[in-house]
Amino acid sequence: MKLLETLLNGLSSGSTYAMIALGYTMVYGIAKMLNFAHGDVIMVGGYTLYVSAVMMGIHPLLALLLAIICCAVLGVTIEKLAYKPLRGASPLAVLITAIGMSYLLQSVAQMIFGSADRMVRLFDLGRITVGSMQISTYTIITLACSAVIMAGLSLFVKYTRIGRAMIAVSEDKDAAQLMGINVNFIITITFAIGSALAAFAGFFMVLKSPPVNSTLGAMPGIKAFTAAVIGGIGSIPGAMLGGILMGIVESFAQTNPVIAPFTVAIEFSILIVILLVRPSGILGKKRREKV
Amino acid sequence: MALLEVNNLEVYYGVICALKGISFHVNEGEIVSLIGANGAGKTTMMQSTVGIIPKKGGSVIFDGQDITKTPCHKIVQLGMTQVPEGRRIFQELTVYENLMMGAYTVKDQQRFKADMDRVFELFPRLAERRKQIAGTLSGGEQQMLAMSRALMINPKLLMLDEPSMGLAPILVDQIFSIIKDLHKAGTTILLVEQNASKALEISDRAYVLETGKITLSGTGKELMQSPEVQKAYLGG
Ligand SMILES: Nc1ncnc2c1ncn2[C@@H]1O[C@H](COP(=O)(O)OP(=O)(O)O)[C@@H](O)[C@H]1O
Ligand SMILES: [Mg+2]
Numbered sequence: 001m002k003l004l005e006t007l008l009n010g011l012s013s014g015s016t017y018a019m020i021a022l023g024y025t026m027v028y029g030i031a032k033m034l035n036f037a038h039g040d041v042i043m044v045g046g047y048t049l050y051v052s053a054v055m056m057g058i059h060p061l062l063a064l065l066l067a068i069i070c071c072a073v074l075g076v077t078i079e080k081l082a083y084k085p086l087r088g089a090s091p092l093a094v095l096i097t098a099i100g101m102s103y104l105l106q107s108v109a110q111m112i113f114g115s116a117d118r119m120v121r122l123f124d125l126g127r128i129t130v131g132s133m134q135i136s137t138y139t140i141i142t143l144a145c146s147a148v149i150m151a152g153l154s155l156f157v158k159y160t161r162i163g164r165a166m167i168a169v170s171e172d173k174d175a176a177q178l179m180g181i182n183v184n185f186i187i188t189i190t191f192a193i194g195s196a197l198a199a200f201a202g203f204f205m206v207l208k209s210p211p212v213n214s215t216l217g218a219m220p221g222i223k224a225f226t227a228a229v230i231g232g233i234g235s236i237p238g239a240m241l242g243g244i245l246m247g248i249v250e251s252f253a254q255t256n257p258v259i260a261p262f263t264v265a266i267e268f269s270i271l272i273v274i275l276l277v278r279p280s281g282i283l284g285k286k287r288r289e290k291v
Numbered sequence: 292m293a294l295l296e297v298n299n300l301e302v303y304y305g306v307i308c309a310l311k312g313i314s315f316h317v318n319e320g321e322i323v324s325l326i327g328a329n330g331a332g333k334t335t336m337m338q339s340t341v342g343i344i345p346k347k348g349g350s351v352i353f354d355g356q357d358i359t360k361t362p363c364h365k366i367v368q369l370g371m372t373q374v375p376e377g378r379r380i381f382q383e384l385t386v387y388e389n390l391m392m393g394a395y396t397v398k399d400q401q402r403f404k405a406d407m408d409r410v411f412e413l414f415p416r417l418a419e420r421r422k423q424i425a426g427t428l429s430g431g432e433q434q435m436l437a438m439s440r441a442l443m444i445n446p447k448l449l450m451l452d453e454p455s456m457g458l459a460p461i462l463v464d465q466i467f468s469i470i471k472d473l474h475k476a477g478t479t480i481l482l483v484e485q486n487a488s489k490a491l492e493i494s495d496r497a498y499v500l501e502t503g504k505i506t507l508s509g510t511g512k513e514l515m516q517s518p519e520v521q522k523a524y525l526g527g
Contacts, residue, residue: 161395164384164388164391164392165392165395167381167383167384168381168384168392171381171382171383171384172379172381174338174343174375174379175375175379175380175381176392177342177343177362177363177364177367178341178343178363178367178372178373178375178441179364179367179392179393179395179396179440180364180367180368180395180396180444181364181392181395182362182364183364285383
């Protein structure tokens with residue numbers, strides 16, 4: 001039973017990682033850049049929940065909706081202001097800009113909210129007992145929501161016009177333009193979706209643990225990025241798989257008191273091993289050379 | 292009036308000048324070809340005309356409209372598209388999905404179905420393979436798919452960048468006969484080729500591009516008989 005509990009915990013934190021990893025992977029696939037400020041969008045989502053639900057007393061679900069909107073607008077704004085002017089610039093310049101953006105968001109948050117933790121308690125979540133097993137309601141909510149979101153996203157990409165345009169742009173931007181696809185618009189949509197998913201991740205994170213501070217998104221961001229690379233950066237199913245794998249490994253590592261302190265080290269070692277065996281990640285495709 | 296008119300087009304890659312001010316035009320109903328050796332600037336001309344790479348100078352008029360600064364996706368909606376060099380089909384999508392991408396700007400379902408039937412009639416092989424992942428098609432089939440995909444918008448002007456590249460001779464003949472068919476059916480065609488003899492044979496008019504400049508122009512017949520062209524491009 002302990003085993004099953006650990007697995008469920010792993011699945012729920014893993015689906016939070018997957019939510020974040022999806023943002024990294026979609027932006028990478030479509031804009032061909034690593035958006036290092038992505039983790040900090042989660043943090044902005046966390047503070048939005050704090051301001052709306054805790055300070056203003058808005059219903060938590062409405063607060064979630066607000067967080068989603070704020071994050072999506074923020075993601076799109078970051079792209080327009082910081083990244084779009086650098087299209088075609090060297091990848092290094094873009095990467096440094098993204099890192100700078102990450103620090104900018106953290107500093108602004110600290111200026112506004114200070115460095116002390118803000119507590120965001122949204123619901124009174126208890127535990128439910130199934131047989132001899134205790135499952136926290138948080139786990140169930142996270143798992144259920146993520147499953148719905150990931151299924152919805154997969155269907156969106158496969159079966160809608162815009163979804164297919166996203167695949168086309170990620171495969172070949174020039175050919176996509178020749179189909180009449182407005183690449184800038186698709187990039188905007190991608191940033192909006194990725195950032196909205198980050199808001200969900202922030203929501204799941206405060207459900208699990210209420211303190212919010214300016215570095216809320218830093219570690220989960222790095223882990224989710226690692227998860228996206230493990231799964232194969234650019235691949236949507238890869239990000240889901242990588243995120244869940246990451247959560248399960250973390251959950252099992254933390255149950256063992258000897259191994260627990262090395263959890264992060266273990267996670268990154270897995271990354272290294274997987275990249276040695278499969279340089280493009282588990283589900284990543286080798287880029288076919290163009291003739 | 293010319294359907295496409297390009298005046299003094301200049302394109303740079305960094306400091307390197309790839310097109311040094313070229314001018315040409317394509318009249319409605321014509322097949323015009325641009326021949327030139329590898330590296331002459333043919334692909335650069337195609338991509339800058341359709342707005343994929345930026346122009347440094349010059350102007351492009353299509354169907355009476357100045358499209359010099361129009362972004363590529365809008366130009367395509369005006370009815371000018373191209374089959375890019377190397378085909379560039381969407382490898383991960385199926386044949387059918389590739390054609391759907393081709394019809395991205397077509398909102399009318401009825402028209403979409405009719406266009407789909409038309410390209411399947413032109414390319415029966417693709418109809419058989421509509422559910423196949425495009426990346427697994429043979430080179431010839433991929434070229435046919437790239438052409439079909441471009442035809443899905445019913446272009447007024449279809450530009451083809453080296454459609455015969457890398458294909459077996461029998462397929463090259465097939466591709467050229469399809470181009471002739473498309474032309475007969477009313478599509479205006481701008482063709483870029485290294486395979487000069489084939490291209491000149493089917494062209495109303497042609498231009499010769501050499502290191503970023505147009506050095507010769509004339510009817511297909513005239514150029515085929517020109518000593519310079521024979522020496523440089525027709526192996527005689
Ligand atoms: N992306 C690029 N960056 C720099 N130079 C380029 C690029 N693409 C093409 N060139 C150069 O521009 C010239 C024309 O190339 P291209 O238009 O591809 O010729 P063609 O299609 O006739 O073979 C060549 O000298 C080529 O090396
Ligand atoms: Mg070329």
